[in-house]
Amino acid sequence: MLSPQWLDQLRARVSLSALIGRSTRLTKAGREYKACCPFHNEKSPSFTVNDEKGFYHCFGCGAHGDAIRWMTDHQGLAFMDAVKELALEAGMDVPAPDPHAAQAAEKRDSLHDVMASAQEWFVHTLSAPEGAAARAYLATRGFDALTVQRFGFGYAPEGRQAMKAALSQYPEPKLIEAGLRIEVEGRDPYDRFRGRLMLPIADARGRTIAFGGRILAKDKTDAPKYLNSPDTPLFDKGRTLYNLHRAAPAARQSGRMVVVEGYMDVIALAAAGIAEAVAPLGTALTEQQIELLWRHVEMPILCFDGDAAGQRAAMRAITRALPLLRPAHSLRIVRLPEGMDPDDLIKAKGSAAIEALLSEARGLLEVLWEAERDLLPLDTPEAKAGLKARLMAHVDTIAHPDIASLYRRELNERYSQFAFPRREDRWQPSAPRAPRQAQSRAGRWQPGRPAPEPSTPESLDRLRKATAGGGSRDALSAAVLAGLMRWPELIHRHGEALSRTPGLDPRFMAIVQCCGAGAPLETATLTTILSANGLEPPSPSEYSDMRFGFLSAVADPDQAAAELGQAVELLIERPALEAALGRATARFENEISEDAFAEQQRLLKRKLEFDDRLRQMATRQAS
Structure with a gap:
């Protein structure tokens, strides 16, 4: 201590x-x-x-x-x-907590010396005559000299005893303990890496703790293409992310971190100007690596190949992340075009193509829903019931109760819309009014819940009294209102969530109340309803800086629905975030403590990220 x-x-x-x-x-x-x-x-x-x-x-x-x-x-x-x-x-000595810890630290320091010497030797061998094949391979990848030097490329020559001879100053047990040599009972130890292009794997301080090697000989079909160091006192592959020591400072500037499948993908992205990329080391993303990512950014982006293997990798990451989810911390996921890795995409279409994909990363829930929906044919009631069972099994693994509840509600709503498509019922003014509990099959409100009343003079008067002087008007609210009025068939999808969000513009309540009235909603009808409530429809001047795609006259309906859903999520998230930040700030002002300060800073960072997400969404159509 x-x-x-x-x-x-x-x-x-x-x-x-x-x-x-x-x-x-x-x-x-x-x-x-x-x-x-x-x-x-x-x-x-x-x-x-x-x-x-x-x-x-x-x-x-x-x-x-x-x-x-x-x-x-x-x-x-x-x-x-x-x-x-x-x-x-x-010039100060750090007090050792106990003799055993001091011995372990000394042991690790000596292994760091071994790894540093091995890296120097690999780099030297790359420039020697025996490194010609490795240099030729690097030329085919298009890596320039600066990239080769920055990432420390080296070469491990053929020969089972080459490293032992080069690092003769270290005893054999040290080389074995460092994972550089392999000891097999009844045989002489031999070099682990032979005939491979080498890359150092570093810790958070940039010290070499392990190596990865790519085989160069095409005739060695029985050998693994990529080979990493085994776990050692320095290296735990399940707790290490390749390139984190370089990516972390870059992530603090960009606000994002990109996870790709291998270290060659990381280097390709870095060469294209995306420095905040990391990769796991030969295994699927682990729980420890997810937590490590969350120490730097709240929403890391996982980048997977677009083929079936990439889909399986995405699902493995999702199932490991679900039990760990906590407020503001999740994953976003990108799928590359099928048959392409990041290097292929950059070479084919340039760095702008990968940037465009990253800017459209989708949320964990969205990918989970699509993966389970598309997993099996859903042509029978039993198959559809199986889909719901799988979705709820995923929800049951989420430890945080609020997040589990939100996931359950959202996935149930998506399932209901998929399994029980909305029926278009023509409203007959002369038809008798249905009982309250049986009304609104088209909307979100289910049997057993009070359905919204249709607009009548009495209900409009109650609405005016309930919202008089209240609610918040701003550009985001006006833009979402305009979007809902442009796409009125989507109101039922967001009506319940909006009705439960405090402090919204009173115009939301007016249009949400119409969702269960039975008549097909039209923009002109909604305008009339707002006027009857003494409210004006949103004008373009209210959201002039919000160039959302769903406001465009030529917007694709499916794309508009997705973008409008994202904007509604931001609108609903904002009051809770601002209230939490206000409470944390007040606490810090009254209680000068590290915990209070840390909580305020966490929420402030989350607010800055929220503003950045909104800015990116609202300006995406500007170009």
């Missing part, structure tokens, strides 16, 4: 401005330093560094912390790794 006194001494010995100044351009401003904030994009500086007080603070996004916090939040290190890094610079 590190004492508070020791940590205070460490902070006092570190020049915060010098530490931050290595990666951020600082300008002297009186007794402080100023800069554009490295945690969010801005044009004028609102980020300050105060060496006397020992903290940095951004007045724009609220980022705040000391030297240790800088190393964890900006450099992506674990707490103890950050402390060790700073202690090394300050």
